[in-house]
Amino acid sequence: MSPVVQMLFRALDWYLAHRNAFELLGLLLAVMGTLFAVLSIRDGQKMTRDLRAVFDHLTTKECGSFPSYMQEVERLIGEARDSIYIATDFPAHGVWTDRGRYGGYVKALENRKAERVRRGHALDIQILTLDAESRERALETRFPETRWKDYVKKGGFTRSRRMYEELENTQVPDARAGFLAEMAERQTRAFDADLRFAQRWQHRGLMPVYLWIVDGEKAVFAIPSFGDQQTEYGFVTEEQGLVQALLSVWSRYVERADRVASGPSLVKAS
Secondary structure, X not given: OOHHHHHHHHHHHHHHHOHHHXXXXXXXXXXXXXXXXXXXXXXXXXXXXXXHHHHHOOOEEEEEEOOOOHHHHHHHHHHOXXXXXXXXXXXXXXXXXXXXXXXXXXXXXXXXXXXXXXXXXXXXXXXXXXXXXXXXXXXXXXXXXXXXXXXXXXXOHHHHHHHHHHHHOOOOOOOHHHHHHHHHHHHHHHHHHHOOOOEEEEEOOOOOOEEEEEOOOEEEEEEEEOOOOOEEEEEEEOOHHHHHXXXXXXXXXXXXXXEOOOOOOOXXXX
């Protein structure tokens, strides 16, 4: 028998003689590994709770894309005491994408103003939107000829039209020209009628961020995305430095706007 084979047999005999000790060691290591995993999971859960507590105390939070962030807008409207400043490209914000949500938004504004009046307090609501010419250009850009057929067939056209027609009691044509005419007319009606309880401004130029500022203390702002999936992404904040910056944006919008109804002088950031 070769020396190598003899050595292998001796190693096997030694293992068999000490097998119980090895099995106990393996069991001990398994138990220790399981214990370590349990402790790691508990530490991870604690860390998750701690991080969640940190994020819960942040004063600026992401609140989703349209229409999800409108829940935060309506919440802030319901808390308004003295003033609400709104800047959006279209007065009927989201009326085509979600007609039901638009109705709730206007009702929230009207109800809050009524509540404050009943209590003997004024609520200054100012709404700034693009002027009619700028709105028409924005509609042309948002619903381009090159993508119209795909939008009607594969986009959200059918879903939006169903709710819009039900709540507006009207018919929306498939043809782009007729659709754009309907949207332009509806925006004008919103500015002149739906929002008549507010002080209104018409802005000329770009509007890179949409604003809802309540009492100069808290705000929702939305950043539009103009890609294939056109939407906005909203954020809610009570950070005073950021709110003051948003008030400065509002002031710059007002500088390039015409006031349609009487209202207070231009808001200046502190």
